[in-house]
Amino acid sequence: xxxIDNINKAFDHRIRLGIMSILMVNDHADFxxxxxxxxxxxxxxxSHTKALEKEEYIKVEKQFIGRKPNTRYSATKLGKxxxxxxxxxxxxxxxx
Amino acid sequence: xxPNKYLEDIxxxxxxxxxxxxxxSLSGLSGVLAGIYALxxxxxAKKTLVEHSAMDAAAYSQRNSMxxxxxxxxxxxxxxxxxxxxxxxxxxxxxxxKAKKSDESIWNKVSRRLVFHFFMPxxxxxxxxxxxxxxxxxxxxxxxxxxxxxxxxxxxxxxxxGDVKYxxxxxxxxxLVSTQFLGYGLYFWAxxxxxxxxxxxxxxxxxxxxx
Numbered sequence: 537x538x539x540i541d542n543i544n545k546a547f548d549h550r551i552r553l554g555i556m557s558i559l560m561v562n563d564h565a566d567f568x569x570x571x572x573x574x575x576x577x578x579x580x581x582x583s584h585t586k587a588l589e590k591e592e593y594i595k596v597e598k599q600f601i602g603r604k605p606n607t608r609y610s611a612t613k614l615g616k617x618x619x620x621x622x623x624x625x626x627x628x629x630x631x632x
Numbered sequence: 633x634x635p636n637k638y639l640e641d642i643x644x645x646x647x648x649x650x651x652x653x654x655x656x657s658l659s660g661l662s663g664v665l666a667g668i669y670a671l672x673x674x675x676x677a678k679k680t681l682v683e684h685s686a687m688d689a690a691a692y693s694q695r696n697s698m699x700x701x702x703x704x705x706x707x708x709x710x711x712x713x714x715x716x717x718x719x720x721x722x723x724x725x726x727x728x729x730k731a732k733k734s735d736e737s738i739w740n741k742v743s744r745r746l747v748f749h750f751f752m753p754x755x756x757x758x759x760x761x762x763x764x765x766x767x768x769x770x771x772x773x774x775x776x777x778x779x780x781x782x783x784x785x786x787x788x789x790x791x792x793x794g795d796v797k798y799x800x801x802x803x804x805x806x807x808l809v810s811t812q813f814l815g816y817g818l819y820f821w822a823x824x825x826x827x828x829x830x831x832x833x834x835x836x837x838x839x840x841x842x843x
Contacts, residue, residue, distance in 0.1 A: 553641055557648035565652065569741055573652050623645060629638045 542625035551584045556619045559611035567607045655743045655792045659726035663833020666719035670825035673715035680707045750788035774817025778807035799832040
């Protein structure tokens with residue numbers, strides 16, 4: 537198995553990489569927080585979270601805080617595992 | 633894909649992990665200034681104490697049983713408040729400036745978490761110190777303030793530059809030593825809040841800001 541096999545295509549984008557990084561060190565983050573940290577537009581961020589959700593790497597919870605709708609994201613076990621593998625693969629590729 | 637892209641990815645991951653969990657705009661310079669304010673405050677506090685001839689450490693044991701004279705307490709409280717307010721304002725202003733430079737928002741989930749975890753032990757400590765004074769153990773107040781401040785720094789270090797932890801540990805050790813030298817509280821205060829802040833702030837300034 538070559539190292540490249542561990543490079544996960546689902547993380548091959550700056551925004552997705554950012555979303556996963558944030559969710560690795562925070563239990564959860566809401567849409568606004570992700571947007572601020574990543575400097576992405578609503579539409580852009582939404583499409584990337586959808587892609588990660590489809591892979592079941594992140595979990596999406598919609599709830600209301602008072603009357604305001606709030607979307608909260610967290611990384612799934614699978615997502616954390618895959619992301620760790622991805623980081624390890626990146627580190628090995630650089631280390632060569 | 634080229635290797636540079638991998639390196640960029642790793643850098644991005646680290647940046648996002650830090651940015652989303654730690655408030656890194658804490659200014660080192662404000663630590664130095666806070667230390668200087670503390671030393672100025674200690675100078676005035678000592679002057680006030682000398683004027684009330686309450687500085688003789690040998691007479692400490694007799695003094696401990698008596699409540700502090702009211703206007704002396706008030707004067708000291710005034711000096712302490714000035715130092716705290718000046719230090720906090722400087723810290724806030726310099727951190728806002730630093731956050732603007734690095735394009736980080738100042739009041740977000742991360743900084744709120746930092747403020748909460750820093751002030752929780754401090755509030756508990758403040759109330760505990762009031763209880764000490766109420767019960768006539770005012771001699772331990774200096775040690776208690778140093779101890780709770782140290783604990784607050786250790787507690788907050790998870791949410792900002794990790795180096796704050798080492799300053800917190802230094803404060804904790806200093807406070808425990810000071811419990812054996814009652815009556816010299818002001819000197820321990822000057823050493824901790826003055827000197828430790830200046831050293832820490834200076835180190836942080838050279839490590840993270842001077843570029």
